[in-house]
Amino acid sequence: MVEKFDAIVIGAGPSGNAATYTLAKAGLNVLQLERGEYPGAKNVQGGIMYAAELERIIPDFREDCPTERHIIEQRIWLLGDDSYIGTNYRSDAFNTDKPNRYTIIRANIDKWWGEKIREAGALQICETTVTELIRNESGRVIGVRTDRVGGEIHADVVIMADGVNALLAKRGGLQKEVAPENVALAVKEIMFIDPAMIEQRFGLKDEEGVVIEIMGKVTKGMVGTAFLYTNKESLTIGIGCLISDFKSGDCTPYKMLEDLKKHPVIAPLIEGAEMKEYAAHMIPEGGYKAVPQLFGDGWMVVGDAAHFNNAAHREGSNLAMASGRMAAETVIEMKKAGKAMSAANLATYKAKLDDSFIMKDLKKYRNLPGIMHENKQFFGAYPDLLNAAAHNLFTVDSVDKKTKENEIMKSFVKKRSPFGLVGDAFKLMRAFR
């Protein structure tokens, strides 16, 4: 006999967990399928967790959620060859009862969330890969098939939260292959270190944490960014660039990460730390223009699989959780009203997304991916110029300041030309507006 559920959620990442938990809490008969050995086994995130979305789904999550450190300081660095120029913001006001941002280790969070999901009454089955969507004669999705014997399972609606590759949607002809310039490949290491060393090097106490977001020459002119996060007793360091750039460039991701670790401003921060875990993952970077069809007869797609990622602000998991919640809320509303899970009814999900920060933010930055992809100077020439300018300005060598300013101006004009500078300023404005 074929099992039948109100909803099937595919994937136990942030979006799938949000959807499953929300559905189970509303009393629906929901099945979550995960291909990994346990929830989180396959998941990789930098990672910073933004509390607001999780709090909306699980208000008292702070009681037992295994977060690492709450962030009290944000640094943004532009790397030169042997220097950085950047900004810091640190505030004791971030030390509240309900901090807004935490460093996390994704697998720990998803394991914890998995327990919450089972407690909420959902059926969670791991080590089971969904191989295809099952449709009826009229093309409506009525269930899934898994890689196990007797693997056919039916449901009123299928929520695909299967991550950046969105294999199911692709196999089902609902999405096209992602263009290489629309995905980044990021690699990271979790490095073990004595917590006392973290606290000493970054000026922290208790569970305070620091985040460093990095851009610059270390990506060898490719479109990409790097990061260094403080966890409880480890540091996470990583770097990622667009796959299209890796393809045409001659630098491998792990070589780039090694270079980052050896950089003279980074090396002292990670000295003595021992690599514990190495991970790599793809990140959807195409933004608004890369968002695929999000719903249809009997199906919806959420999280990375829907390309929900705000590259400009390094937000992804919060978009994932919010989209998972909205998809679940849509199902709950239809169920209550006794309506079918047809494309016309599930359009409510798209309306919810459009009305939220997800689509509003993605739309705001819709030009960013294209502009960055075609203007590599933002990742190579400018960090270099700014570092050189700072070096010149902060070297006191009896050269008068007017001459120094002229030298700096000249270096910019020489590298980018007056028209180039004006054009770049205009492009940056367009990208972020």
Added chain:
Amino acid sequence: MHIVVCIKQVPDSAQIRIHPVTNTIMRQGVPAIINPYDLFSLEEALRIRDQTGARVTVLCMGPPMAEQALRKALSLGATDAVLLTDRKFAGSDTLATSFALVSAINKLSAEEPVDMVFCGKQTVDGDTAQVGPGISTRLGLQQLTYIEKVESVDLEKREITVHRRSEGGVQVLKTSLPCMITMLENTNTMRFGTMDDMFRAARYKLNLWSKDDTNCDETKVGLKGSPTVVSKVFVPKPRAEKSKFIEGDTPEAQAQAAIDTIFGAQPKLAEDLMSAR
């Protein structure tokens, strides 16, 4: 036909790390798995089940978190699962553990007589290989250790034929049921459970048995019932001696150089060998 498979939840020894600062074993974050040797026994039990329609009950003694190991065993196809969990069992050595497991097997036998007990060859955390034989001794079962193949099970004659690996070769043994079997590693490949198994494992209401549920003598389990004393735990020192390269122009010269080196280091051995000549 009723088969009991005893499993243990152990830390995944492949993923244990040494804390860089304190040099102690870090159990935190190390995944707990079914003792890998137990899986060969579970698979063999399931194969007998496939042929005979036997009931396969997995039995585990451990803390409440060992539920994961039992659910995993159910998802691989086991019929039933029992978790023997009680603070009073904590600190049991191999003697006390086998005693506690025997009391649970007796309770299972009262439900449906147990014909075969499968155990792992040994665990990857304790490595003693004592619990299986401990069970068979107490229950008076035929003891079949280091089995590489179960050739046949004859339910009418109540006979079993197995291949047992021994130092000199393979023994083909025939004996009567009930028996206790420990399987050698790599003698079979664990199956991939069906979708039905997965559903059943996820929904199964686990049987939790305490010491009192099994009517087990309190003085024979836990720390009280454990005569084993761990006096010291230490990390073996790496060998200080460096390897030596033995050189010579001809094979004969190389052999002579090797003998000279050995005899140089072991004068007593040289003396004994020479006098034996």
